[in-house]
Amino acid sequence: MAAVTDERLMAYADGELPPEEAAALERALRADGELRRRLALFQETRTAMNAAFTPVDEVPPALRARVADMVAGAQSATVTPLRPRRAAPWRGVPLQLAASVAAVLAAGAIGYMVGTGSEQAIEGGGGLLAMEAGGEVAAALDTLPSGQELAIDGDTRLRVVSSFMLPGEVLCREVEFDRAQGGTISVLCRTGDAWRTRLAIAVPASGTEGYRPASAVPVIDAFLDDMAAGPALGPEEEAEQLRAR
Amino acid sequence: MDEGRGASSETAFGQRIVALLPNLRRFALVLTRDPDAADDLVQQTCERAIAGRERFDPATRLEAWLFRIMRNAWIDLVRRRKTRGAELPVEDAEDASAVDGRRVAEARLELDDVRAVVETLPVEQREILMLVCVEGLSYRETAEILDVPVGTVMSRLARARLKLAEKMGITGDPQRSSTARGEV
Numbered sequence: 278m279a280a281v282t283d284e285r286l287m288a289y290a291d292g293e294l295p296p297e298e299a300a301a302l303e304r305a306l307r308a309d310g311e312l313r314r315r316l317a318l319f320q321e322t323r324t325a326m327n328a329a330f331t332p333v334d335e336v337p338p339a340l341r342a343r344v345a346d347m348v349a350g351a352q353s354a355t356v357t358p359l360r361p362r363r364a365a366p367w368r369g370v371p372l373q374l375a376a377s378v379a380a381v382l383a384a385g386a387i388g389y390m391v392g393t394g395s396e397q398a399i400e401g402g403g404g405l406l407a408m409e410a411g412g413e414v415a416a417a418l419d420t421l422p423s424g425q426e427l428a429i430d431g432d433t434r435l436r437v438v439s440s441f442m443l444p445g446e447v448l449c450r451e452v453e454f455d456r457a458q459g460g461t462i463s464v465l466c467r468t469g470d471a472w473r474t475r476l477a478i479a480v481p482a483s484g485t486e487g488y489r490p491a492s493a494v495p496v497i498d499a500f501l502d503d504m505a506a507g508p509a510l511g512p513e514e515e516a517e518q519l520r521a522r
Numbered sequence: 523m524d525e526g527r528g529a530s531s532e533t534a535f536g537q538r539i540v541a542l543l544p545n546l547r548r549f550a551l552v553l554t555r556d557p558d559a560a561d562d563l564v565q566q567t568c569e570r571a572i573a574g575r576e577r578f579d580p581a582t583r584l585e586a587w588l589f590r591i592m593r594n595a596w597i598d599l600v601r602r603r604k605t606r607g608a609e610l611p612v613e614d615a616e617d618a619s620a621v622d623g624r625r626v627a628e629a630r631l632e633l634d635d636v637r638a639v640v641e642t643l644p645v646e647q648r649e650i651l652m653l654v655c656v657e658g659l660s661y662r663e664t665a666e667i668l669d670v671p672v673g674t675v676m677s678r679l680a681r682a683r684l685k686l687a688e689k690m691g692i693t694g695d696p697q698r699s700s701t702a703r704g705e706v
Contacts, residue, residue, distance in 0.1 A: 284676040287683065291654065293661055318694030322683040325690060326655035329636035333544040334551075340561045341543060344568045348536030351572045424601070438602050453602070462602075498566075502573070509601065 281305060281312060283319075290319040418450055418465060418472045423515060432456055439509040440518065441501070448518050449475070449506065451497070462497065476500045535575060538584055539568055545657060549589060552652050553596050555641055563599065567592040586659055590667040593649065639689045647682035654679055 281302065288294045289302050306312050413429045418437070421427060426436040438451040449466040464476040476497070510518065546567060550560035570591050571578075578587050640648055653664045654675075661679075665672045687693070 283680045283684070287680050288661070288676065291661070314694040316694070317696070318687050318692060319680075319683055321692050321694060322686050322690075323655045325636050325686070325692065326640075326651055329640075330548060330652070330656045333548055336543045336547050337561060340547070340564060341540070343565055344543060345540055347565075347568055347572060348540060351536060351575075439598075451602075498570070509598070 283315065286312070286316045287319045290316055290323065415472050418452070418467070419519060422512065423450075423509075438462075440515045441509050442507040442518075444505050464497070464500065475504075535578075536572070539571060539588070542585060542588060545585060546588060546592060549592060549649075549652055549657070550596075552640065552648050553593070553645065559599075563592060563596055566595050570595060583659075583663065585657060586663040586667060589653060589657070589659070593667060636686075636690065639686065642689070643682065643685060646678060647685060650675065650679050651682050651686065655683075 285294070285298075285302065289299055294302065306316060414435065417427050417429065417435055421435075421437050423437050423439050426434055429435050434455045436453045436455070438453060440448065440450045443449055443466060447466050447468065449464055450472075452463045452465060454460045454463065462478045463474055465472045465474050478497070543564065546564050547560060550563040550567075551557065554560045554563055567588060571588055574591070578584065640651060643651070650664065650668070653659045653667060654661070659667070661672050661675050664679075665675045668675065670678075
């Protein structure tokens with residue numbers, strides 16, 4: 278009989294083997310002490326994990342209350358916001374985005390700008406934002422893989438977070454600009470040769486910890502949902518989209 | 523209160539989410555290794571779950587669906603987190619710096635320190651240990667959450683458990699296994 282693999286023993290320990298295979302393995306186990314020892318190893322690790330994690334820590338009351346409110350809010354809502362399939366032209370701020378932005382502004386942590394499609398420059402974020410991204414930024418967006426950083430303008434750091442597609446084969450990228458006095462999280466989309474800002478959120482400077490405020494995330498998510506954005510592109514797909522002009 | 527269509531099923535759905543908060547937070551803590559980040563992740567997961575409620579297939583287990591949402595949300599958070607130098611990979615290397623050697627040796631004797639040892643494992647091993655051995659998900663359910671074949675789940679899980687056994691001094695030998703307290 279071929280040597281029994283670790284995966285097989287483990288599957289048996291976890292009850293994942295079909296009955297006939299389990300019976301066959303049991304016969305082998307009866308005859309082989311070393312096999313029994315290896316099985317025990319898998320059984321004991323599972324037991325240890327279970328014993329260590331099963332007394333579950335109490336959920337902080339504040340978190341529980343927030344989720345309970347969320348649940349209650351969902352039940353009484355008269356609108357069920359689902360991901361819209363059409364690429365809606367901007368006519369002001371969509372409902373879902375407005376709600377989450379209002380929540381964020383109430384928290385007082387960040388400001389926001391939303392691209393309305395006009396040609397005006399957007400102020401804020403230390404003057405970093407303009408409807409069409411300048412040469413250095415555009416070049417970076419055309420080439421930089423997600424996750425990489427670039428210093429621009431001397432004191433500004435640009436970091437590309439992810440790429441994704443909007444309906445109509447529009448390539449967009451989520452970007453962070455960081456300066457000592459503050460930065461932005463932005464979404465820029467490429468139409469023709471130009472990268473245009475569709476969303477920009479001013480955030481505090483990241484400092485040394487490098488953490489983004491969690492309150493920014495739902496705003497971005499709501500924006501992406503409203504725009505029917507696809508999932509973040511993997512590295513190969515992203516490289517392909519960047520190459521295509 | 524029954525104004526909306528299907529309001530009672532929405533109530534039940536919401537209640538089930540609230541009931542699963544301890545499990546969600548437990549998994550979030552293992553992913554993030556930080557209580558504040560974990561709470562944020564739980565909240566975000568619940569938001570996405572409630573917003574995407576229509577996508578849940580009631581024939582499948584709610585826990586598995588929620589863990590999948592949480593894991594994807596966590597991957598998004600990691601993508602946004604700035605790191606010095608190279609991008610922080612989802613499957614990071616073993617965190618040798620987090621635990622000093624003597625503490626790991628002592629961990630061989632204490633079940634309580636299973637948690638500490640798990641914290642030193644690479645995230646791909648931490649999450650799979652939690653999903654299968656603690657949350658009790660099947661290999662297939664876990665494979666769907668992680669977006670990998672079942673075979674990958676099995677090999678990764680086996681490696682993780684062997685690593686855990688090595689660090690905990692578990693040998694499978696009934697006389698000499700270090701899960702008995704007091705032995706060296």
